[in-house]
Amino acid sequence: MASQLALKSRIASTQSLGKIFNAQEMIASSHIAKARAVALDAKPYTDAIFDAVQALVAHTNIDHPIVMKHDEDNPRVAVLALTSDRGMAGAYTSSIIRETEALLAGLDAKGKQPQLYVYGRRGISYYKYRNRNVVDTWEGETDHPGVAVAESISKTLLDAYMAPARDGGVCELYIVYTEFINMVVQKVRVLRMLPVELVQGGQEADGSTESVQEAVDDSDHGQPKDGQETAKTGTAPARAGEVTPLYTFEPSPGKVLDMILPKYIQSRIHECLLTAAASETASRQNAMHTATDNAHNLIDDLTRKLNASRQASITQELTEIIGSADALNKEEE
Amino acid sequence: MASGEIMQVNIVAADHPVWSGKAQAVMVPALEGSMGILPNHEPVLSLLEQGTVTLTDDQSQSHSFEVSDGFISFDSNKLTIAVEHGQVKDSAKQ
Numbered sequence: 001m002a003s004q005l006a007l008k009s010r011i012a013s014t015q016s017l018g019k020i021f022n023a024q025e026m027i028a029s030s031h032i033a034k035a036r037a038v039a040l041d042a043k044p045y046t047d048a049i050f051d052a053v054q055a056l057v058a059h060t061n062i063d064h065p066i067v068m069k070h071d072e073d074n075p076r077v078a079v080l081a082l083t084s085d086r087g088m089a090g091a092y093t094s095s096i097i098r099e100t101e102a103l104l105a106g107l108d109a110k111g112k113q114p115q116l117y118v119y120g121r122r123g124i125s126y127y128k129y130r131n132r133n134v135v136d137t138w139e140g141e142t143d144h145p146g147v148a149v150a151e152s153i154s155k156t157l158l159d160a161y162m163a164p165a166r167d168g169g170v171c172e173l174y175i176v177y178t179e180f181i182n183m184v185v186q187k188v189r190v191l192r193m194l195p196v197e198l199v200q201g202g203q204e205a206d207g208s209t210e211s212v213q214e215a216v217d218d219s220d221h222g223q224p225k226d227g228q229e230t231a232k233t234g235t236a237p238a239r240a241g242e243v244t245p246l247y248t249f250e251p252s253p254g255k256v257l258d259m260i261l262p263k264y265i266q267s268r269i270h271e272c273l274l275t276a277a278a279s280e281t282a283s284r285q286n287a288m289h290t291a292t293d294n295a296h297n298l299i300d301d302l303t304r305k306l307n308a309s310r311q312a313s314i315t316q317e318l319t320e321i322i323g324s325a326d327a328l329n330k331e332e333e
Numbered sequence: 334m335a336s337g338e339i340m341q342v343n344i345v346a347a348d349h350p351v352w353s354g355k356a357q358a359v360m361v362p363a364l365e366g367s368m369g370i371l372p373n374h375e376p377v378l379s380l381l382e383q384g385t386v387t388l389t390d391d392q393s394q395s396h397s398f399e400v401s402d403g404f405i406s407f408d409s410n411k412l413t414i415a416v417e418h419g420q421v422k423d424s425a426k427q
Contacts, residue, residue, distance in 0.1 A: 041348055052413075055406065250377065
């Protein structure tokens with residue numbers, strides 16, 4: 001059995017660790033409220049951009065590289081992994097890295113050449129240590145990402161995407177991030193950000209006017225599940241060549257597209273960063289909560305051992321005293 | 334314009350909502366010059382340049398906002414002004 005002194009020092013160190021974990025937990029829970037407020041503040045802007053893109057999709061014939069990349073034989077794809085700057089967040093970064101590795105392996109198997117972009121110090125050091133090629137990295141503020149970092153990330157990735165294939169451009173962009181579902185559940189997701197998938201465009205835009213007309217008829221008769229979508233399809237046929245008179249785009253639909261789509265990407269990326277930040281904080285709080293509990297259990301355990309060893313030493317001392325007294329008494333007799 | 338007519342206006346910046354309420358008239362710095370919007374305007378999506386948005390709210394008070402780089406979208410009597418950066422310039426101006 002360990003000595004009492006050793007047990008005491010272990011208890012003391014576990015207690016101070018427990019205090020640190022507890023403080024970290026409280027810090028994390030105060031950050032969550034903040035992260036949630038930031039996410040809520042950014043929501044109206046994201047919604048506005050989303051609505052604008054929806055309007056563009058419904059009323060114009062979108063032909064922009066962001067929606068449809070033309071050089072399909074380009075094997076390069078970009079993968080952005082959102083990790084955390086600091087540890088103490090449980091499996092947060094390691095699950096992102098695991099998912100990223102799986103995605104990279106899957107893309108490799110399909111004959112693509114994934115190019116890695118990493119956000120967050122933990123992820124950067126992981127890949128640096130393994131001498132992996134990382135095209136670009138960002139760090140700092142993973143628990144409260146501002147507009148600036150979202151702007152820088154989306155600019156770099158859009159530049160890579162818009163560059164022609166022979167200049168090292170990429171044809172797709174995937175983002176691996178953690179979605180915040182609630183305080184207890186956060187889920188790692190892989191999102192194909194580029195090219196943008198438009199709910200409306202797609203097969204209708206390719207088809208002739210007739211097929212569009214048919215599609216409209218279909219949606220008029222059946223599928224009442226989504227009134228909004230049906231309404232949009234109804235206005236679609238008029239876009240055959242140009243904009244419908246229902247909606248004016250100034251200065252011109254092309255210019256509006258040129259400006260709004262990059263903004264859309266940026267706000268989507270910002271959204272991913274924000275939900276990742278909230279997840280990071282939540283998983284840090286969970287990890288710290290578990291760590292505090294464990295510290296308390298360990299302290300209980302060690303205290304019990306300390307008591308047992310103290311009791312054992314007292315018993316031993318008593319036996320020794322009684323034994324020696326007995327021996328003295330026997331000698332006197 | 335019938336003086337009773339109003340529209341819903343939302344001004345949002347990338348990281349926070351700036352102003353929201355009802356207005357009688359709004360002036361925005363569109364890319365091709367200043368643009369005035371009254372209630373029941375036709376649906377429009379227009380780009381903005383850096384400048385000042387001025388609006389008259391339903392109490393006939395005027396508000397000004399510094400905005401940069403964004404767009405407006407007007408649809409079913411709802412005006413959304415989405416900008417990268419925006420802030421109240423002189424909110425209590427009579």
